[in-house]
Amino acid sequence: MALLQISEPGESPDPHQRRLAVGIDLGTTHSLAATVRSGTAQVLPDEEGRPLLPSIVRYLPDGRAVVGYAAREAQADDPANTIVSVKRFMGRGVADVAKYGALPYRFVDAPGMVAIETQAGVRSPVQVSAEILRVLRDRAQRALDGEIFGAVVTVPAYFDDSQRQATKDAARLAGLNVLRLLNEPTAAAIAYGLDHASEGKFAIFDLGGGTFDISILRLTRGVFEVLATNGDSALGGDDFDQAIAVHWRKAHGLADAGGRETRRLLAAARTVKEQLSDAEEADVHVTLSYGQKLHLHLRREELEALTAGLVQRALGPTRKALRDARLDPKDVDGVVLVGGATRMPQVQRAVEHFFGKPPLKDLDPDQVVALGAAIQANVLAGNRAAGDDWLLLDVIPLSLGLETMGGLVERVIPRNSTIPVARAQEFTTFKDGQAAMAIHVVQGERELVGDCRSLARFELRGIPPMVAGAARIQVTFQVDADGLLSVSAREKTSGTEASIVVKPSYGLSDDDVARMLQESFSHAGVDRDARALAEQRVEAASILGAVRAALGKDGDLLAKEERTRLEASMASVEAASAGTDHRAVKSAVEALNRASEAFAGRRMDRAISAALAGRKVDEVGK
Amino acid sequence: MTPDFAHNHFELLGLPVAFAVDPARLESRYRELQGRVHPDRFAAGSEAERRVAMQWATRANEAYRTLRDPLARARYLLQLRGFDTDEESNTSMPPDFLMQQMEWREAAADATRTHDVEALRRLEAELTRERRDMLERLERALDASHYDAGSSLVRKLRFLEKLEQEIDDALSP
Numbered sequence: 001m002a003l004l005q006i007s008e009p010g011e012s013p014d015p016h017q018r019r020l021a022v023g024i025d026l027g028t029t030h031s032l033a034a035t036v037r038s039g040t041a042q043v044l045p046d047e048e049g050r051p052l053l054p055s056i057v058r059y060l061p062d063g064r065a066v067v068g069y070a071a072r073e074a075q076a077d078d079p080a081n082t083i084v085s086v087k088r089f090m091g092r093g094v095a096d097v098a099k100y101g102a103l104p105y106r107f108v109d110a111p112g113m114v115a116i117e118t119q120a121g122v123r124s125p126v127q128v129s130a131e132i133l134r135v136l137r138d139r140a141q142r143a144l145d146g147e148i149f150g151a152v153v154t155v156p157a158y159f160d161d162s163q164r165q166a167t168k169d170a171a172r173l174a175g176l177n178v179l180r181l182l183n184e185p186t187a188a189a190i191a192y193g194l195d196h197a198s199e200g201k202f203a204i205f206d207l208g209g210g211t212f213d214i215s216i217l218r219l220t221r222g223v224f225e226v227l228a229t230n231g232d233s234a235l236g237g238d239d240f241d242q243a244i245a246v247h248w249r250k251a252h253g254l255a256d257a258g259g260r261e262t263r264r265l266l267a268a269a270r271t272v273k274e275q276l277s278d279a280e281e282a283d284v285h286v287t288l289s290y291g292q293k294l295h296l297h298l299r300r301e302e303l304e305a306l307t308a309g310l311v312q313r314a315l316g317p318t319r320k321a322l323r324d325a326r327l328d329p330k331d332v333d334g335v336v337l338v339g340g341a342t343r344m345p346q347v348q349r350a351v352e353h354f355f356g357k358p359p360l361k362d363l364d365p366d367q368v369v370a371l372g373a374a375i376q377a378n379v380l381a382g383n384r385a386a387g388d389d390w391l392l393l394d395v396i397p398l399s400l401g402l403e404t405m406g407g408l409v410e411r412v413i414p415r416n417s418t419i420p421v422a423r424a425q426e427f428t429t430f431k432d433g434q435a436a437m438a439i440h441v442v443q444g445e446r447e448l449v450g451d452c453r454s455l456a457r458f459e460l461r462g463i464p465p466m467v468a469g470a471a472r473i474q475v476t477f478q479v480d481a482d483g484l485l486s487v488s489a490r491e492k493t494s495g496t497e498a499s500i501v502v503k504p505s506y507g508l509s510d511d512d513v514a515r516m517l518q519e520s521f522s523h524a525g526v527d528r529d530a531r532a533l534a535e536q537r538v539e540a541a542s543i544l545g546a547v548r549a550a551l552g553k554d555g556d557l558l559a560k561e562e563r564t565r566l567e568a569s570m571a572s573v574e575a576a577s578a579g580t581d582h583r584a585v586k587s588a589v590e591a592l593n594r595a596s597e598a599f600a601g602r603r604m605d606r607a608i609s610a611a612l613a614g615r616k617v618d619e620v621g622k
Numbered sequence: 623m624t625p626d627f628a629h630n631h632f633e634l635l636g637l638p639v640a641f642a643v644d645p646a647r648l649e650s651r652y653r654e655l656q657g658r659v660h661p662d663r664f665a666a667g668s669e670a671e672r673r674v675a676m677q678w679a680t681r682a683n684e685a686y687r688t689l690r691d692p693l694a695r696a697r698y699l700l701q702l703r704g705f706d707t708d709e710e711s712n713t714s715m716p717p718d719f720l721m722q723q724m725e726w727r728e729a730a731a732d733a734t735r736t737h738d739v740e741a742l743r744r745l746e747a748e749l750t751r752e753r754r755d756m757l758e759r760l761e762r763a764l765d766a767s768h769y770d771a772g773s774s775l776v777r778k779l780r781f782l783e784k785l786e787q788e789i790d791d792a793l794s795p
Contacts, residue, residue: 019666150665179665380665391662418687420661420680480676481661546667597670604674607658611636 019149019542021179021381022140023187023373026129026153026167028087029209029236031055032367033136033151034374035144036383041191041371043364044136044143052366053139057131058082059120065131076263079104081118085210086132088233089114089125090170091162113166126170133174147538150179152377154369157183157215157397158229160443161455161485168482175535179380181482183394185215186224187372188336192360195219195392201227201331203321205351205359206338207314210236214318216325216332223393225416228324230317235310237273237341243306244269248296254288261288268296276300277343304346311350318354335359340366393418396483402475403440403449405430412477415445419483424476426492433465437473441487460489529582536585540577543589544570547596550603557602569595630702631685641699641764643689652686692757693783696764696776705769707776719778726785734792746789753782 022044023034030052034043043051050069058071059081066074075082083105089097094109106117115124133153140148153171155164164181171178185204189195194202199220206213213231217224245265248254254261268284275282276298283297322329335355341347342365351359363371376392395418401411402425413423429437437460444452463471472492479485547570555563569592576588632639635651657663659678664671688694697707715723726745733741756779763771 180662380662382666391657391660393656393660418683420676421683422680478676478680481679542666543668546671550671593669596668597674600668600670600674603671604659604678608634608655608678611654611658 018383019381020140020144020146021149021374021377021383022136022151023182023370023375023377024133024136024151024153024171024176025184025187025367025370025373026087026133026155026170027055027208027369028085028211029055029238030366031132031136032370033140034367034370035140036374036378041374041378043367043370044140046139047142053132053135055086055132056082056084057086057128059118059123061119063120065120067131067135076260080106081120083116083118083123083128086125086128089116090129091160091164091166092125113162126166126173129167129170130173133171133176137174137176147534148176149381149538149542150177150377152180152182152187152373152380153178154182154184154187154373156213156229157185157226158213158231160398160453161400161483162453164483168484175531177539178482179377181484182373182376183215183224183226183397184213184338184369185217185226185229185336186392186394187369187376188338189217189219189224189372190375190392191363191368191372192334192336194334194336195224197333200333201325201327203318203332203335203355204338205314205318205335205342206231207341207347208236208339209341210234210238212236212314212317212339214314214321216321216327218325223395223418225395226397227327228321229397230321230324232313232317235313237270237339238266239310240273240303240307240341240344241266241269243310244273244298244303247298247302247306248294252294252296264288272296272298273303273344276303277345300345303344307344307346311346314347315350315354329355332357336368337361337365338368394481394483395419396421396479398443399445400441400443400455400477400479400485401452402427403442407449409442409444409447409449409452412475413479417479419479420481422476422478424474427473427475428469429463429466429471429473430468432468434468434471435463435465436461437463437489439475439487439489441477441485455485456487458487458489460491463491464494466493532582533580533585536582536589537577540573540585540589543592543596544573547592547599550596550599554599554603554606557606558599562599566592566595566599631688631698634681634685635689637689639699639702641692641696641761643695645690648686648689652682655682656686692760693776693779696760696772696779699764700769700772700776703767703769705773707773707780709777709780715778715781716774723781723785730785730789730792739793742789742793746786746793749782749786749789753779753786756782 021035023041025032032043032052034041036042045051046053046068053068054072056068056071056075058066058074058078060066071082075084088100091113093112094107094114097103097107097114108115108117108122110122110124113124113126115122116128137148137151151171153167153176155167159167168178168181184206188204188206189202194200197219200218202217202219204213204215204217206215211231211233212235213229215229216227218227245262248265248269264286268286271284272282279300281297281299283295286294286296288294322332332355335351335357337348337351337359342351342361348359348361395416396413397415399411399415400413401409404410410425412425413421427437439458439460440449440454441456442449442452443455446452460473463473470493473489474492475487475489477485477487547566551563551566558566573585573588573592576584579585630639635648635655637643637648637651656679659675659682661672661675661679664675667675688698700707726749729741729745732738733745756775760772760775760779763769763775
């Protein structure tokens, strides 16, 4: 990512036209939304003032979904229908999920990604995540009193293409316009304004409820690169609670009783742990189910002794990440704390000791990622203030390639390439008269296909008969600004061009999303048409605004008839928006999109020409 | 001038079509261009604008990536002049360079086997010097339109780069 000054002042819409934009941290244990109001990023709490939403979804027999705290309460009684930590399943297959050990779910081996059989039917992780995002979207809409224009959703830096695609699909399914997927550590860095520095190496130390992630970022020449990531998917604040509960059980001679007792002890442990971040000692009264009353007490130094091993466990991956980045702890210019568990003084001390400098901890570590995402969302929505006219550049975290003979990987786009990026590679046939070629797209750093993640397989058919080696098949990878890949292939020598575009197999087609949206509306009992109309109207207002602004600035690029045609198309959108048929609005918007395509191209040419013209003549290429 | 996809990387970034490139100027030109075309500038725009922006930003990244690296820049410049450096298929080298190449390879293999970090570092320094020298010769060759000589130097540099990478890997396992 990078910080770029735009030479022209941005087109800031007047305050009444501010577009509502949110940043969403879709986390493993909890999720939250934030927005920029009066120039500062703020979290959007629920109606009871709670900023966090537990990332837990419970499906009821009638098909409804309960999300958040209410779902968490039912977790113990209805584990099979209460999905926790769904983020771990995003874009993953059955074999990946098996690595997490025993889970109380009935997994279904759906193509591409696992699904979970619940009493409300089979649900994919994308649908489960969409339930969480929908709650946040509704929350934002209520708080901001309007339709949300768009959202920036964060993903871990190490998320591969299928996990990113699944996240974007979930957001679309929740009816969100995804302005950008943003890497979580980058979002944390933005929240602290680190992107305003010109150079630096930063460590983002993220100890959440159930996972630990360490990311090393380098900001050079304005681009945020991910130098290394590491972590422990089974280390988090919950383990600290566990250590305290085990200690009490021993101290009070409690038998390892059933789940209910354990949960009460864990809840008490959590309360005491949180109090000990500020106090030297804390206590709590717990009544066990068989009536026994317990007075539980803990001192901070006891807690620190009990959990010293856990803190050390986080430093192992940290060391590895630094080694991969070929850095010493002292080379790191800033350390950002993320995740609720980093509030514990012993964690902060350990980090400070390890890096030899105090970490940045002014922002709430549970909120820092969402706050950074909100800042970015605000800029992308076009709500720029003067001097706020910067641009962030991101990279792909993992290399993309193709399977070649012998199960080897041919790298097409190396990791840390600045996105968007496109690269083409040529292949040929190995048999006379070969009419089809199988193309297998993989992601990862290893040499063997088996060690990389398989993203997509497709076939290029209709290659005209030629001798082996004569065909020239060009496979093109395009990665967009969200880090999402599409692949196309064509045969170049023949006049008949065969071409195909694929999305990785985990991605949902637009039809899938439409169908799932419909299903979810019927479950939720929402007036689907009314909602669709509201969404289409926002879309219509957005494109009308964009085209109007473009006409105001560069209208001279159009011939009279062209302008008349475009204006007619705009009038149709306006007319359709005034009506109540969301399909009519949608088709009018699509027509306007097509009608404005050539104009968009010419405007871009002009922008580039302007960039070139601003230079001295003698500098321009001869 | 009307820029289009037919423009070469130098023209796109408003730089003279020559091997010598001022890195600071290249970077500021790249930022200026990316600041105008990047999809982030059009996230609130129409679908058509977003698509055009992605194509141009991709193009800008490609131009910057190519011109930033001297070897890629030389290769690209030669291609513009109709010379394909052909590094994968054309492995013919002058005999003296082949000899030198074998010596370096053996030295690298010996030092790697015996974990002789000092020797690897010495070899690395020697290769760095050699590379700097070759890049100077490359610049002179390209400036003088000696494209065959330029192509040959690009092939040699490609070899040096590979060997340096191997030594680097051996130094930081």
